[in-house]
Amino acid sequence: MQRYFVEPHSFTENELTIVGDDVHHIVNVMRAREGEEIIVSDGAGRSARAKLVSLSAKEVRAEVMEMLQEERELPIRVTIGQGLPKGEKLEWILQKGTELGAYSFFPFSSERTIVKLDAKKEAKKLERWRKIVKEAAEQSHRAVLPELLSPVSFREILQAGQSYTHCAIAYEKEGSTTIHQVLEEMTAGDSLLVLVGPEGGFSPEEVAQAESKGFLTVSLGPRILRTETASQYVLACASYQFERKASSLRKG
Amino acid sequence: MQRYFVEPHSFTENELTIVGDDVHHIVNVMRAREGEEIIVSDGAGRSARAKLVSLSAKEVRAEVMEMLQEERELPIRVTIGQGLPKGEKLEWILQKGTELGAYSFFPFSSERTIVKLDAKKEAKKLERWRKIVKEAAEQSHRAVLPELLSPVSFREILQAGQSYTHCAIAYEKEGSTTIHQVLEEMTAGDSLLVLVGPEGGFSPEEVAQAESKGFLTVSLGPRILRTETASQYVLACASYQFERKASSLRKG
Numbered sequence: 270m271q272r273y274f275v276e277p278h279s280f281t282e283n284e285l286t287i288v289g290d291d292v293h294h295i296v297n298v299m300r301a302r303e304g305e306e307i308i309v310s311d312g313a314g315r316s317a318r319a320k321l322v323s324l325s326a327k328e329v330r331a332e333v334m335e336m337l338q339e340e341r342e343l344p345i346r347v348t349i350g351q352g353l354p355k356g357e358k359l360e361w362i363l364q365k366g367t368e369l370g371a372y373s374f375f376p377f378s379s380e381r382t383i384v385k386l387d388a389k390k391e392a393k394k395l396e397r398w399r400k401i402v403k404e405a406a407e408q409s410h411r412a413v414l415p416e417l418l419s420p421v422s423f424r425e426i427l428q429a430g431q432s433y434t435h436c437a438i439a440y441e442k443e444g445s446t447t448i449h450q451v452l453e454e455m456t457a458g459d460s461l462l463v464l465v466g467p468e469g470g471f472s473p474e475e476v477a478q479a480e481s482k483g484f485l486t487v488s489l490g491p492r493i494l495r496t497e498t499a500s501q502y503v504l505a506c507a508s509y510q511f512e513r514k515a516s517s518l519r520k521g
Numbered sequence: 522m523q524r525y526f527v528e529p530h531s532f533t534e535n536e537l538t539i540v541g542d543d544v545h546h547i548v549n550v551m552r553a554r555e556g557e558e559i560i561v562s563d564g565a566g567r568s569a570r571a572k573l574v575s576l577s578a579k580e581v582r583a584e585v586m587e588m589l590q591e592e593r594e595l596p597i598r599v600t601i602g603q604g605l606p607k608g609e610k611l612e613w614i615l616q617k618g619t620e621l622g623a624y625s626f627f628p629f630s631s632e633r634t635i636v637k638l639d640a641k642k643e644a645k646k647l648e649r650w651r652k653i654v655k656e657a658a659e660q661s662h663r664a665v666l667p668e669l670l671s672p673v674s675f676r677e678i679l680q681a682g683q684s685y686t687h688c689a690i691a692y693e694k695e696g697s698t699t700i701h702q703v704l705e706e707m708t709a710g711d712s713l714l715v716l717v718g719p720e721g722g723f724s725p726e727e728v729a730q731a732e733s734k735g736f737l738t739v740s741l742g743p744r745i746l747r748t749e750t751a752s753q754y755v756l757a758c759a760s761y762q763f764e765r766k767a768s769s770l771r772k773g
Binding site: 339340341342361365368369370408409410411447448449490491492493494495498501502505506508509510512513514 | 591592593594613617620621622660661662663699700701742743744745746747750753754757758760761762764765766
């Protein structure tokens with residue numbers, strides 16, 4: 270069954286209204302008709318099976334048939350702090366990270382960042398990137414729509430660490446914590462901000478700054494992962510640690 | 522330190538010889554000189570630090586300085602049986618799977634495969650794909666060079682399952698095994714063949730055939746993963762299950 274996200278305010282107990290790009294998808298791409306069913310999420314964890322009651326070029330209205338008890342979300346909230354990579358790599362990181370259960374994405378620039386985004390370019394990129402996240406969330410049947418925050422500086426993302434219960438920076442050195450040690454300390458409801466460097470990694474000074482702000486240096490296993498692979502490793506490990514049971518409700 | 526793979530027969534106890542594309546890389550790209558050091562692996566688990574003793578346009582000779590005791594390989598051998606996907610996705614699967622520790626890759630065609638490879642196209646693709654694996658193995662500091670087998674039919678890959686200690690097919694249904702159950706049953710030296718369908722997945726008939734050959738149907742967590750993400754999830758889970766300790770020798 271096709272899945273869509275709607276704003277929480279247009280999703281009441283009995284009915285919901287879809288506007289924007291999804292109207293085109295439902296009406297023209299899926300060629301859906303009154304009486305057909307879809308699955309709708311408010312992006313904050315509520316999902317429902319809903320029956321289409323009216324379709325127009327501007328909006329689609331549907332009746333809530335059943336609230337769904339889906340367990341598709343990681344019990345811990347993982348935020349991927351991603352050093353801006355070159356080319357289209359961030360698109361992959363967002364798409365794959367969304368499939369693998371990221372709670373949010375927080376891009377940042379650091380010493381070895383090569384990409385420069387001016388304000389205009391950034392706004393356009395953010396729009397594109399958010400669309401990629403939304404489509405990946407629908408395809409992977411997420412109940413939560415991951416948030417993509419605006420890029421910040423390295424100093425700012427270290428500051429932002431204060432809002433998380435756990436903070437880590439992916440870096441190899443003697444005495445690095447293992448990803449097991451980080452995840453095994455966490456329990457449901459905790460939040461993790463994990464920083465992944467751009468292609469050139471972090472400078473030792475940056476790592477020292479992060480450590481002074483309470484970030485743990487964490488090793489991502491015995492092989493060297495590229496910047497676009499690291500977040501996927503972290504998210505899959507979190508899934509392995511916290512999602513032991515097979516889901517009972519899987520087909521959309 | 523830069524890393525290269527050489528054929529086991531040109532890697533003796535005391536010296537080694539590099540031929541082929543890597544000569545160009547060492548001489549012209551890295552502009553290396555006599556006396557500089559590189560790391561060389563035979564692709565089967567042996568690695569050494571070696572000092573360059575002579576460089577020409579045809580071959581590079583080096584003296585073995587020290588055999589390295591690196592623990593970069595998963596203790597179980599994971600073979601990714603990948604339903605041929607569309608476009609360039611297989612390139613990503615090979616590159617990321619190599620970083621994440623795959624032992625080998627085994628592409629196959631099945632009912633819902635869209636891509637068709639004739640013999641000529643296949644030979645050219647295989648050459649390109651093997652180059653991608655080799656470069657990824659060097660970059661991620663693998664000691665084993667993953668093998669890329671030639672594409673086979675679904676029937677043939679089910680037959681091939683007999684050579685592995687464990688076989689699984691990624692598929693969601695009531696009673697699917699979890700990835701935890703599969704991995705927790707394995708011990709060092711075991712081998713796993715895991716089949717991932719193409720974009721359209723497997724047909725129920727294919728799953729039944731696989732089950733009759735002893736393949737377990739395995740669930741890859743509560744979110745729906747795309748074909749190009751599934752193998753990365755499996756490999757990261759295997760790493761989380763089997764690679765608990767931080768590596769002591771990481772920088773190349």
